[in-house]
Amino acid sequence: MSILDETHAPKLRSFVATANGHPDFPIQNLPIGIFSRGRAERRGGIAIGDAIFDIGLALQSDLFQGEAQEAAETAAASELNAFLGLGTSARIALRRRVSALLAADSSERPQVEACLHQSSDCAMHLPARIGDYTDFYVGIHHAMHVGQLFRPDNPLLPNYKHVPIGYHGRASSILASGTAIRRPNGQTKTPDAEAPTYGPSRRLDYELEIGVFVGPGNALGEPIAIGDAAEHIAGFCLLNDWSARDIQAWEYQPLGPFLAKNFASTISPWVVSPEALAPFRIAQTPREEGDPQPLPYLFDEQDQRQGAIDLELEVAVMTEGLSRKGLPPHRLALSNTRHMYWTVAQMITHHASGGCNLQPGDLLGSGTISGPDLAAAGSLLEATEGGKSPIRLASGEERLFLEDGDEVVFTARVRRDGYVTIGFGSCRGKVLPALHTLRS
Template structure:
């Protein structure tokens, strides 16, 4: 397995002539995430977040390596994702040089735009979206609600469970979520009703962006899977739990999941994440080893990431009163039973063709304790134990006007920490 290497672009002492980047919580020069933005009145184009600014790649294309210039002028990241890993590394190194060396300031500074004055878009044209279920604590917690004596089904520890989602309803951070309608049936009711969901929930996830894909009928070996990951974003796979409970048998979620998925607009590249790789947590004693097509020694040694994930809730009343959002949970991304590479390898293992810009969700990432749970379904034990907000309001599930925000940071000893930006959306009432 060839993983991105740590190099001079990750040096914690490296600074930028873009003053706001130095010490920035999310976008110091060690990060350089990719996204798509549009200045006021202009068409979308590719940008790089640096401090409180975004760098227009099309405007500096002539300063980039020649092989990358056509891709830099596009309005989505698909072409950049499709480049060989070594080309993406060269792009990162060149951007780092341009933004750190004062000698390039005159040529680059005019291509910077304040982040506060631009519109951020989906990073790529998403051909397909697949959601997995690799957070073992989430799977166990949810399983206990329905099968207290047997929370995990027998296949869970052999198969990275996933289902095909709806790419057309993936939206960038900031776009509101309209409460969905669907069929739901109360336990004591004889028949279902078609109404707005009363048990709307969030799911704390990471989104994996596919880089180079594979041809239909071929596979991606586990030892090569990391080379097919362009980077990560934050992902919130909104879930209507009452609709889901009624419709998911026998084929799985449908209306409960397809109405909206929120992603953060910046792609933190695989190259930027190189210093934050850690060993995949050892499986509990007695658990089966992954089947050979999912097992790679280097992936087990370096396939997890040192990321801290947090979820915040702000009600409409909290915002009216000027109150800070309430943190609902916080925990490490290493609470995943399967690695990112195993997700990719399994997806392609039957001959499915992945394409640059495809999006894969990890599934809800929860920890072992309530302060690290990744959904309200777990925090409130299916709605049985509501919690109180600073305003005195209570919540079991999300109400209209509630806003959920997901944040994340990568950290490692002796390294600058980097962040993902924000994955945020407010809930709107179902239209009349």
């Protein structure tokens, strides 16, 4: 597990004024991402308040030495895969040096100021080339809520508490935050229909998740021990795994999600490091009495003591009606990653346990993270009780599922007494109408 050092000090301040008191990007965070400015090429940068620290420019100014320089040279590239693959020591070296450079008492302030860009002048991109994407199902309250809708007498299938459930998703349709998504077409079948029809999904939904970027990988055929799994976690982001519930209901048996999921997934652009989250580590939520203990390959005492994160997750929607009336986005849910039944280390270990070779930049999704009540529901499927109970907005509009023009916004923050709050930025996407289907 990551240790605390001077970069977490609550009294630490930056000469970048907007960083001090920033809800997401104070100097204690320093997430990394890929940005571009104007027609310049994409390159690595670090968020600090309302600015971006340009790693490439800093290298040109000779602001790095030793291991921090080696890490910076890798992080300045147009994609972060190689940097993510360097591992913990390189991340810590870069973080500590950048923290010192951006600190209020930095002796190199004039050179560092020349390496800063206003975030509003920059575009953000996917942080890495995502070779593979796997979505898990570790939010137990979501699993229970959805199971109760379709299997009231048996909401959880027998394997859920024994094995971290997951499926292989589609990496090519993962989008950077702010990219609009197109309502998908597909086959649907209502319970009373004799045959399916093809057309736009009418039950489009979001899924409130966190994403995990894989750092150093493993060789094909070589598993990752649970005690070593944390070393393979390079960082975290927010993830919206958009879902077409009506398409999913018809197609998912017997092999699981297909078109209902592969049309789009959206992630936030900044990779928040395990080191930044170190003060907010908590014990894994104890299992209920009678639940099975994880099999030995999935159990580690330290992971149980520190493997969870106290991360608050929020989802809101901005509709055309709210916008016309000058109203703010409507909060739909407030949840927390403490509701994950399995830790991220357990997800990593199980994924590799059969011999699968994970690679730097691979993305793992947690699955929808809901709390025990509807106010913490991580999807509209749950919040509307399967489309039966509409959500009323301040604009007078109602929602059972997403409509064209709706923009879904995820945010997340960690808080703890004695430490500075940090966040993930936003993960947002607006729904565009489906394309007209063509007939041959």
